[in-house]
Amino acid sequence: MALERTLSIIKPDAVAKNVVGEIYSRFEKAGLKVVAAKMKQLSKQEAEGFYAVHRERPFFGALVNFMISGPVMIQVLEGESAVLKNRDLMGATNPKDAAAGTIRADFADSIDANAVHGSDSLENAAIEVSYFFPATDVYAR
């Protein structure tokens, strides 16, 4: 087990549903600490850059449009095996496939409006954290 950091985004649908606190509570109960956070309305360019790995996929335009449809809550989570732990808390990409008790099972409406983003590897976590936060805005706790 190793102390890791991962990037989490509470997407526009979940911010609009007013469940930011509910989702933070799940992070905290699982032993993940919020070590950086900000609410932000992403520009089209920022959303396209963030999801650039998916730019050739058929759902890219819909994904970008959804991510800029309202403000998002962006946070860095720190803890033992934080990358995998956050992915477990999130559940499967499509809420129809998400296990009971996961964030997506409880709060997501569809594969597009699926409540949360989480880095999928330690390598991508480092890239994604630095995409949104300068090192001085991430607080060791």
Ligand code: RTP
């Ligand atoms: P995320 O990056 O947002 O944490 O989601 P993920 O790893 O579970 O899924 P990923 O494959 O990275 O896809 C990114 C987002 O694109 C949308 N998507 N739509 N229509 C489709 O087949 C499809 N596949 C993916 C989802 O909103 C997903 O969260």
Ligand code: MG
């Ligand atoms: Mg992903």
